[in-house]
Amino acid sequence: MTPPIQHPAEPTSNAARAAVAGVEPRSLRTFTPSQAVLAKSAGVYHWTPEGRRLFDFTSGVLVSNLGHNPTRWTRRFFDYMGWPAGVSDVAGDYFPAVAMTAYNAVTPIEADAGRRLVAALRREAGGARMEQVMWAASGSEAIQKALWAAAARDRTRPMIVATRYGFHGKKGLANAVTGSETDAERDARVRFVTFPTTECRDVALRGAPFDPAPYLKELDALWHQFGRRLGTFITEPYLGGGGSYHPPKAYLQAVQGWCRANDVVFILDEVQANFGRTGSLFAFTTYGVEPDVVVLGKGLGNGVPVAAAVGRADVFAALDYGEGSDTWSANPLNCAAVLATLDEFEARDVIGGMKESSAVIERGLVALKEYPFVAAVRGEQCGMVWGVEFADHAGKTAAEWANAFVLAGYQGDGAGGDGVHLLGPLSKKVVRISPPLTITPAEATAAVALLARAAARLTPA
Numbered sequence: 001m002t003p004p005i006q007h008p009a010e011p012t013s014n015a016a017r018a019a020v021a022g023v024e025p026r027s028l029r030t031f032t033p034s035q036a037v038l039a040k041s042a043g044v045y046h047w048t049p050e051g052r053r054l055f056d057f058t059s060g061v062l063v064s065n066l067g068h069n070p071t072r073w074t075r076r077f078f079d080y081m082g083w084p085a086g087v088s089d090v091a092g093d094y095f096p097a098v099a100m101t102a103y104n105a106v107t108p109i110e111a112d113a114g115r116r117l118v119a120a121l122r123r124e125a126g127g128a129r130m131e132q133v134m135w136a137a138s139g140s141e142a143i144q145k146a147l148w149a150a151a152a153r154d155r156t157r158p159m160i161v162a163t164r165y166g167f168h169g170k171k172g173l174a175n176a177v178t179g180s181e182t183d184a185e186r187d188a189r190v191r192f193v194t195f196p197t198t199e200c201r202d203v204a205l206r207g208a209p210f211d212p213a214p215y216l217k218e219l220d221a222l223w224h225q226f227g228r229r230l231g232t233f234i235t236e237p238y239l240g241g242g243g244s245y246h247p248p249k250a251y252l253q254a255v256q257g258w259c260r261a262n263d264v265v266f267i268l269d270e271v272q273a274n275f276g277r278t279g280s281l282f283a284f285t286t287y288g289v290e291p292d293v294v295v296l297g298k299g300l301g302n303g304v305p306v307a308a309a310v311g312r313a314d315v316f317a318a319l320d321y322g323e324g325s326d327t328w329s330a331n332p333l334n335c336a337a338v339l340a341t342l343d344e345f346e347a348r349d350v351i352g353g354m355k356e357s358s359a360v361i362e363r364g365l366v367a368l369k370e371y372p373f374v375a376a377v378r379g380e381q382c383g384m385v386w387g388v389e390f391a392d393h394a395g396k397t398a399a400e401w402a403n404a405f406v407l408a409g410y411q412g413d414g415a416g417g418d419g420v421h422l423l424g425p426l427s428k429k430v431v432r433i434s435p436p437l438t439i440t441p442a443e444a445t446a447a448v449a450l451l452a453r454a455a456a457r458l459t460p461a
């Protein structure tokens, strides 16, 4: 058994970490040196069992875009489920409400969630491709269903083009289009092309002239080799798990043009970018494209596990009864969560409200570049997601610096006061910054000050 992570002066947290290490395999988590124990949470804050307050700079993993336990969202979620506010006062063994599972049946909230999600996507997209919803319970499952449908549309075109070092999930076909051709056991249907990471190494390169020609040339070369066997193209608006690379808009526009010219199904994986991260409700608006299928997840349910592939009806029509079904897809809890999320984004200007905090955080992160162990900062302009890349320095690897920073952020001022909750690095060297969109400018200011002090503490006097 891997020894459990332990920290000084955290007896209750240490006991919880040890208990988990005893009954769960370590593979269930990616390595995060803090391994915070979260006793309760509200808005941008978590509290440890010892009562320490942590600014959540992860939103779970870009899930709780509206903050933790938002009151209005939760009230709506209860209302959609028909749950009484004070369930402890209910007499009897059962109470009438929406069923928590409705497999192969239909609930009115499923009809509403699908209709409203399509309407929201259509409003943003301006085109006619957002027609139908293929529900799923996780991002990788929704990716799998999108890829199944795209391949079924024309079974003579089974090959998929994916952008190198993307992340689409760890299961099945989602894993097959993740990473690169050098990963073990590649799926013979998948070919990888270059994502323009060199053009987006740092926020300082934003707006620099960009020529999509070399990227189109790679796609043309594949077309030359495989022709109409290529049926699907999949990418992310920005490489998330691959290390936070936010490309020029012209890149996505160019690949969309290539897909349309060759009748290739364009799948955009917005599982982590959706619901505001890029400064628009959907990232395809930020990037000025309309994919054939957009894949949603994470923030879609603000914490309730739900995902969906949404797009062209003719693509989804290629799958027959049962080919996209499973126990949890479109279950009422999912649908109530989606409706509550849509309500919240429609009732108030969540995205407009985050702009000032976004600027505060970006300034604070860019200031970290004064430290020799911070190599770059990347992120969405006016959005709520960045990656801070660490460098090899003073005999320590980038991964060691990144992990030390995550731990120093967790320790805050080191005296049992506030800290910042971060996850272990992406690609071994990039620490992702993704607080809830609802973080206020004052909260953002306090949190980036804690990060600055964490960086200062890592510098030898």
Ligand SMILES: Cc1ncc(COP(=O)(O)O)c(C=O)c1O
Residues within 6 Å of the ligand: 061, 138, 139, 140, 141, 143, 167, 168, 169, 170, 236, 240, 241, 269, 270, 271, 272, 273, 297, 298
């Ligand atoms: C862009 C992207 N696609 C797909 C996934 C997979 O989602 P899930 O973990 O819900 O299967 C993720 C998860 O991080 C993601 O970031």
